[in-house]
Amino acid sequence: MDLRIKDIVELLGVSEKTIYRWLKEKKIPAYRINHQYRFSRSDINEWLLQNKINFTEKVFDLSQAKTPLSLRELVGRGIVEYNIEGNVVGEVIRNAVASMKIYGNLDKEAVIDALLSREEMMSTGIGHGIAIPHPRNPIITDAGFASVSICMLASAIDFLSLDRVPVHTLFIVLSANPKRHLETLSRISFLCQREDFRKLLEERAPRNAILTYLENIEKEFFNNKVETE
Numbered sequence: 001m002d003l004r005i006k007d008i009v010e011l012l013g014v015s016e017k018t019i020y021r022w023l024k025e026k027k028i029p030a031y032r033i034n035h036q037y038r039f040s041r042s043d044i045n046e047w048l049l050q051n052k053i054n055f056t057e058k059v060f061d062l063s064q065a066k067t068p069l070s071l072r073e074l075v076g077r078g079i080v081e082y083n084i085e086g087n088v089v090g091e092v093i094r095n096a097v098a099s100m101k102i103y104g105n106l107d108k109e110a111v112i113d114a115l116l117s118r119e120e121m122m123s124t125g126i127g128h129g130i131a132i133p134h135p136r137n138p139i140i141t142d143a144g145f146a147s148v149s150i151c152m153l154a155s156a157i158d159f160l161s162l163d164r165v166p167v168h169t170l171f172i173v174l175s176a177n178p179k180r181h182l183e184t185l186s187r188i189s190f191l192c193q194r195e196d197f198r199k200l201l202e203e204r205a206p207r208n209a210i211l212t213y214l215e216n217i218e219k220e221f222f223n224n225k226v227e228t229e
Contacts, residue, residue, distance in 0.1 A: 002038045002039055002040055002041060003038065003039040003040075003041060003044065004036075004037070004038065004039070005019055005020075005037055007039070008028075008039055008044070011044070023037060028044075028047060029043040029044065029047055041182070048186070048189060068218075069180060069183045069184060069187060070218060071148065071184070071187050071188065071191070071214050071218065072211055072214035072215045072218055074146060074147055074148040074184065075147075075148045075149075075150060075210070075211060075214060076211060077101070077103075077145075077146070077147040077148075078100065078101065078147035078148045078149035078150070078172070078174075079099060079100055079101060079149045079150070079151070080149075080150045080152075080207035080210055080211075081096065081099045081100075081149065081150070081151045081152065082152045082204055083152070083153075083154040084096050084099065084151045084152065084153050084154060084170070085153075085154050086153065086154075086157065087155075087157060088157065089116075089119055089123075089157065089159060089160075090116060090119075092151075092153055092157060092170065093112060093115050093116060093119070093133055093170070093172075094112050096133075096149070096151040096170055096172060097111050097112050097115070097172070099149075099151070100147075100149050100151075100172065101147065101149075102174075103140075103142075103144075103145035103147070104140070104141065104142055104145045106139065106140065106141075106145075106174075110139070111135075111139070111174065114135035114136070114139050115133045115134070115135060115172070117135075117136065118133065118134060118135055118136050119133065121136065123159055123160040123161060124159075125159035125160060125161025125162070125167055126161065126189055126192060127161055127162060127163040127165060127192075128163070128165060128192060128198055129156060129165050129166060129167055129168040129169060129198075129201075129202070130167065130168075130169050130170075130171070130192050130198070130201065131159045131161065131167045131169075131170050131171070132170070132171045132172075132173060132185060132188055132189070133170055133171075133172050133173070134172070134173040134174075134175075134181070134185065135174070137178070137181075138174075138175040138176055138177055138178060138180075138181045139174065140174050140175060140176040141176065142176060143176040143177065143180065145174075145176065146174060146175050146176045146180065146184075147174050148171055148172070148173050148174075148184065148188070149170075149171070149172045149174075150169065150170070150171055150201075150210065151169070151170040151171075151172060152168060152169050152170075152201070152204055153167065153168050153169070153170070156168040168201070168202070169201045171188050173185060173188070191214075191217070196213075197213065197217075200213060
């Protein structure tokens, strides 16, 4: 079931008046059924990533996944790499993927092509010096091969982010199904709103420190949230 205006109000933590203004200005994707506005879950999630929009933890409901997602597990399956070289988006993505672990029979060139095709549509820069390169649709066939790789650049580059801050860190997301894909993107975006998490990235914290942070934050917030629902 798609979303109504009241759902968008709760997800984004804004007033109905603001939502109606965005609709009038065509700033938020929507469609109409019987003179009432409806919103696609996938369109809203993609829109969040394309715009510098703050949102509440309820945005994780967009995925409707039945079991908790562990970003700590996904990053553990990927890499935390430092000093990725490159002066433009294509170079850093290509060099980052070259350093990554790619499970299964997926070819690295196929991953690079999928990531660059998504960037050509619109930048995945979300602000604060962070970008989340990802294929438009999941390209992993086995959920056990899904991963998130954190790649810190040797030099920050222009990623055409809305806040115009040069990007110093990439989160490269490889997912196996649409629900987990959406939830992974939302989880990363939400965490990157936290100043303490961004500080870890800016200071190029060791891999173990990042994994420990993810494990602790999931225990304190995300998993507890699921248990109380």
